[in-house]
Amino acid sequence: MSTTDVRNIQFIDLKTQQARIRESVEARIQKVLDHGRYIMGPEIKEVEALLADYTGTKHCITCASGTDALLMPLMAYGVGPGDAVITTPFTFFSTAEMISLLGATPIFCDIDPVTYNIDPAGLEKALNSPKVREEGLNVRGIIPVDLFGQSADYTEIEAFAKAHNLFVMEDAAQSFGAEYQGRKLCSFGDVATTSFFPAKPLGCYGDGGAIFTDDDELAEKLVSIRVHGKGHHKYDNIRIGINGRFDTMQAAVILAKMEIFDDEIPLRDRVAARYNQLLADKVKTPVVKDDRTSVWAQYCILSDDREGTISRLKEHGVPTAIYYPLPLHLQTAYRYLGYQKGDFPNCEYAADHIFSLPMHPYLDEETQDYIVAAFG
Ligand SMILES: *Cc1c(COP(=O)(O)O)cnc(C)c1O
Numbered sequence: 001m002s003t004t005d006v007r008n009i010q011f012i013d014l015k016t017q018q019a020r021i022r023e024s025v026e027a028r029i030q031k032v033l034d035h036g037r038y039i040m041g042p043e044i045k046e047v048e049a050l051l052a053d054y055t056g057t058k059h060c061i062t063c064a065s066g067t068d069a070l071l072m073p074l075m076a077y078g079v080g081p082g083d084a085v086i087t088t089p090f091t092f093f094s095t096a097e098m099i100s101l102l103g104a105t106p107i108f109c110d111i112d113p114v115t116y117n118i119d120p121a122g123l124e125k126a127l128n129s130p131k132v133r134e135e136g137l138n139v140r141g142i143i144p145v146d147l148f149g150q151s152a153d154y155t156e157i158e159a160f161a162k163a164h165n166l167f168v169m170e171d172a173a174q175s176f177g178a179e180y181q182g183r184k185l186c187s188f189g190d191v192a193t194t195s196f197f198p199a200k201p202l203g204c205y206g207d208g209g210a211i212f213t214d215d216d217e218l219a220e221k222l223v224s225i226r227v228h229g230k231g232h233h234k235y236d237n238i239r240i241g242i243n244g245r246f247d248t249m250q251a252a253v254i255l256a257k258m259e260i261f262d263d264e265i266p267l268r269d270r271v272a273a274r275y276n277q278l279l280a281d282k283v284k285t286p287v288v289k290d291d292r293t294s295v296w297a298q299y300c301i302l303s304d305d306r307e308g309t310i311s312r313l314k315e316h317g318v319p320t321a322i323y324y325p326l327p328l329h330l331q332t333a334y335r336y337l338g339y340q341k342g343d344f345p346n347c348e349y350a351a352d353h354i355f356s357l358p359m360h361p362y363l364d365e366e367t368q369d370y371i372v373a374a375f376g
Pocket of ligand 1: 065066067068094095145173174196197207208209
């Protein structure tokens with residue numbers, strides 16, 4: 001195996017992507033410099049219209065991060081102390097963190113071991129969990145996460161939510177551009193959120209996020225919450241809000257990225273399909289269910305010898321990452337919730353065996369072959 005030209009394998013290659021769009025990015029940033037409307041400049045409305053159209057939603061409200069995108073709808077729904085929201089313990093911290101930040105209680109529900117997404121079969125148990133009953137919590141909603149780029153089971157989740165009068169907030173931070181039953185993600189539930197963190201499938205060059213909804217009233221509240229709870233009069237604020245605005249420069253970057261975004265999705269898919277084929281007899285490769293697509297935010301595999309495999313790959317200069325090594329219910333900050341090891345076995349199994357390989361639209365076959373060969 002040759003080690004030439006493969007020393008610098010990128011986990012996510014933003015440089016190659018930038019080379020494709022550099023001219024457009026520069027021209028669009030130049031435009032911002034020229035008009036000088038750095039806060040809520042015209043690029044904000046332009047990107048919101050574009051993304052609403054892309055996802056088939058009525059409203060897109062951009063904001064400062066994927067975390068604010070989760071926080072703002074929860075604020076709009078008035079989620080607070082005495083409330084609970086059901087979510088997955090196998091996600092990035094902020095999904096549950098925003099529930100807690102508002103004084104509400106996250107109630108975790110185990111995952112489907114195949115897709116790593118919240119298992120709809122566990123929702124009933126979460127709704128009737130001892131914590132909810134003993135503390136008399138008012139369960140308000142569900143936050144499913146479309147983990148690693150693949151949709152959660154919205155048919156089942158939405159039916160359950162409807163039956164129990166719960167809101168559904170789709171955390172699509174990792175899945176912008178993917179589809180479920182022929183419909184783009186960010187259009188499920190009552191409201192959906194995404195992140196433009198640089199490494200996400202649709203990333204900018206800093207922090208950013210967006211919220212999507214068809215609900216006019218909710219959209220109006222979100223626009224208000226985004227700017228300190230503003231009303232129609234600038235200095236009469238009508239509710240408590242945040243400074244949650246998306247940056248105009250970053251909106252310019254997203255506009256440039258969207259020019260090639262639909263071209264990148266099949267490239268991602270091809271890389272994933274090739275990994276699946278080449279790694280089939282070495283590790284447990286990821287499965288995308290028939291009625292959905294993935295945008296492969298991460299290419300995750302399960303291995304019985306994770307540490308050994310990772311160190312072998314590292315010796316050959318292949319970067320890897322573990323998403324996520326510690327489930328939320330076992331993290332220090334959530335000790336107070338009283339969960340224990342063994343509470344969510346599918347999630348814990350995944351956390352103990354999963355790791356991610358380099359994954360981006362520009363991973364060429366030669367590099368991919370090298371990565372696979374490094375498994376030995
Ligand atoms: C990245 C991510 C977030 C947070 O997004 P930021 O833009 O980093 O605040 C929330 N949820 C999930 C599932 C994520 O992957």
